[in-house]
Amino acid sequence: MKFGKVLQHEIEDIPSEWRPFLIQYKTHKKCILKIVQELNEIGMSHDILKEMFKAAEGYKLEYTFASDKAHVRPCIKLDLDDCEHISKSQLSTFTQLAGKSHASFSKYDNCSVSTLSSTLSDDSETSATSNGFLFDDHHSEQVTDNEEVVVLMEKFLKKLPMTLCIELESDGEFFDILFEEISQLNRLQQKNQEQFCDRLEKLRPLLIDATSPYKADMYVWREILQLYTQAEIFFGNIETDRKARSYEVSQEQFDRFVEELNKHRLQKKLRNPSSKIAFEEFIKLNRELVAMKHFQFMNQVAMSKILKKHDKKTCLSASSNFQKLTENAPYLNDEITTFLHNALIERFTSTILLIEDYLCPICISIHWKPVRLRCRHVFCIRCLVKAEREGMKDCPICRAKNAIKYADSDNIDTSLMNLLKLYFPREVKQKQTDNEREKAIEDMEILTGRRYDQCAMM
Amino acid sequence: MSLPKRIIKETERLLQEPAPGISATPHEENLRYFDVIIAGPSQSPFEGGVFKLELFLPEEYPMTPPKVRFLTKIYHPNIDKLGRICLDILKDKWSPALQIRTVLLSIQALLSAPNPEDPLANDVAQHWKENEKAAIATAREWTQNFAQG
Numbered sequence: 001m002k003f004g005k006v007l008q009h010e011i012e013d014i015p016s017e018w019r020p021f022l023i024q025y026k027t028h029k030k031c032i033l034k035i036v037q038e039l040n041e042i043g044m045s046h047d048i049l050k051e052m053f054k055a056a057e058g059y060k061l062e063y064t065f066a067s068d069k070a071h072v073r074p075c076i077k078l079d080l081d082d083c084e085h086i087s088k089s090q091l092s093t094f095t096q097l098a099g100k101s102h103a104s105f106s107k108y109d110n111c112s113v114s115t116l117s118s119t120l121s122d123d124s125e126t127s128a129t130s131n132g133f134l135f136d137d138h139h140s141e142q143v144t145d146n147e148e149v150v151v152l153m154e155k156f157l158k159k160l161p162m163t164l165c166i167e168l169e170s171d172g173e174f175f176d177i178l179f180e181e182i183s184q185l186n187r188l189q190q191k192n193q194e195q196f197c198d199r200l201e202k203l204r205p206l207l208i209d210a211t212s213p214y215k216a217d218m219y220v221w222r223e224i225l226q227l228y229t230q231a232e233i234f235f236g237n238i239e240t241d242r243k244a245r246s247y248e249v250s251q252e253q254f255d256r257f258v259e260e261l262n263k264h265r266l267q268k269k270l271r272n273p274s275s276k277i278a279f280e281e282f283i284k285l286n287r288e289l290v291a292m293k294h295f296q297f298m299n300q301v302a303m304s305k306i307l308k309k310h311d312k313k314t315c316l317s318a319s320s321n322f323q324k325l326t327e328n329a330p331y332l333n334d335e336i337t338t339f340l341h342n343a344l345i346e347r348f349t350s351t352i353l354l355i356e357d358y359l360c361p362i363c364i365s366i367h368w369k370p371v372r373l374r375c376r377h378v379f380c381i382r383c384l385v386k387a388e389r390e391g392m393k394d395c396p397i398c399r400a401k402n403a404i405k406y407a408d409s410d411n412i413d414t415s416l417m418n419l420l421k422l423y424f425p426r427e428v429k430q431k432q433t434d435n436e437r438e439k440a441i442e443d444m445e446i447l448t449g450r451r452y453d454q455c456a457m458m
Numbered sequence: 459m460s461l462p463k464r465i466i467k468e469t470e471r472l473l474q475e476p477a478p479g480i481s482a483t484p485h486e487e488n489l490r491y492f493d494v495i496i497a498g499p500s501q502s503p504f505e506g507g508v509f510k511l512e513l514f515l516p517e518e519y520p521m522t523p524p525k526v527r528f529l530t531k532i533y534h535p536n537i538d539k540l541g542r543i544c545l546d547i548l549k550d551k552w553s554p555a556l557q558i559r560t561v562l563l564s565i566q567a568l569l570s571a572p573n574p575e576d577p578l579a580n581d582v583a584q585h586w587k588e589n590e591k592a593a594i595a596t597a598r599e600w601t602q603n604f605a606q607g
Contacts, residue, residue, distance in 0.1 A: 238475040361555040396555035
């Protein structure tokens with residue numbers, strides 16, 4: 001399938017209000033034809049240009065971008081510096097070129113004329129001559145006679161070194177449109193970003209209510225968040241893979257996440273009305289992020305394809321130079337989707353407390369009852385008792401001297417204890433049961449003087 | 459004695475999210491005994507080598523450190539002929555907040571930064587101090603000869 005068709009097909013997945021912003025691949029394709037035509041008219045057909053780029057001796061041929069903030073102007077720059085090395089046939093090519101492009105120059109406004117003359121040699125006499133030759137409007141209108149051009153050109157070439165700058169009208173148009181499209185996309189992106197953040201802000205009070213420990217849904221929300229993290233929709237979660245996902249992978253992982261949610265019937269388990277609204281918004285926001293990634297990807301591909309086509313058809317290589325000019329455009333890198341994804345995660349994790357943040361580093365289960373050593377590190381009381389029994393005195397995390405040794409009942413963090421009881425009632429209960437069991441086994445071992453053996457008990 | 463929850467959790471994470479260049483697999487019949495493989499760190503004389511180790515979690519773990527030993531022959535000032543490792547966190551600097559994962563990462567780091575000032579294999583350390591270049595060459599040779607998986 002042709003790329004233009006692929007784009008048309010894929011745009012169906014994109015919200016309709018974004019569609020007009022898609023890079024107009026077909027328009028650009030037509031524009032390239034115009035550039036080719038213009039090049040042919042001034043005698044720089046594909047083959048000639050290719051030859052000129054290849055056999056650059058005595059002169060330097062460059063295709064560059066002169067850019068100010070509002071425009072990028074592509075320009076073919078020909079530095080002639082050594083008459084001796086330029087072959088006769090090339091000389092006549094240049095002569096013709098200067099003659100014909102000269103006609104196209106005169107169509108340009110003063111701005112380009114002045115840049116052009118400023119790139120010419122500093123020698124005032126040369127400057128005057130070449131200006132006279134190249135930009136005299138009165139004269140240029142009449143340059144149709146080839147012989148006259150050749151005579152003038154020969155005179156002109158004696159004044160080496162000099163620089164010839166050729167700006168093609170259609171090429172300028174091509175990049176003007178492309179540049180404008182990118183800045184439009186940037187504006188769209190900015191608007192989307194603001195809307196996204198607004199929606200996240202509105203979600204805040206709703207989420208606080210939905211996940212409140214006094215309501216029924218707190219644990220369901222934890223399950224949802226856990227599945228979400230495991231789905232690794234936008235980023236890898238594990239040490240060996242933290243890379244950003246491509247749009248295709250994001251789409252796939254998102255679908256899988258929705259499937260998992262259905263399998264666990266999590267949406268149905270939500271009872272609180274705020275929960276239901278918050279859940280739907282959560283899914284919508286994620287879907288929109290995936291769509292943003294998709295749209296961005298389409299534009300990136302469209303741009304690189306059209307630049308490649310431009311380079312291939314005209315023999316003027318713009319791809320790398322133009323991409324350098326636009327690499328800071330926020331639209332073209334992944335920063336914004338990353339930023340929004342982080343904002344989304346932050347909104348949820350700051351409201352829903354996760355057990356991972358309340359684990360004792362020794363037993364890796366909830367630190368109940370929590371003891372805060374004087375170095376501020378928290379452990380569960382049983383782990384510290386066991387550590388002390390083994391003769392350990394310093395903090396297991398930071399090795400603060402005698403932190404365990406000097407800890408007593410005052411080190412029990414009661415406010416943290418209340419928080420744990422409120423937010424993690426199930427985990428606290430489980431831990432209490434486990435602790436009692438462990439304690440009972442220890443007591444029995446002391447009583448019988450034998451190691452507890454599970455099999456013997458059964 | 460049943461396996462403590464901590465060991466179960468550590469094992470799960472080791473298998474799900476292995477640290478780069480490190481793998482640790484418990485034996486089926488004894489879940490406290492692990493087969494470990496550490497890839498020689500790049501830009502060290504052990505680069506390209508595959509080093510096998512054994513790791514055992516004693517009854518008192520995590521109050522006492524795991525026992526770790528190289529099974530693959532290695533030319534390193536802090537590892538002796540029997541594969542025993544001279545590393546403070548495996549001895550007096552052990553902390554119950556350390557884990558299998560952090561221990562293995564430390565061993566990997568030891569391969570990148572041999573410390574001949576605190577030797578276990580005296581002859582190797584001597585060699586390292588007197589002629590580091592030659593010692594590194596020998597280490598590289600041993601890696602080629604003995605640590606190819």
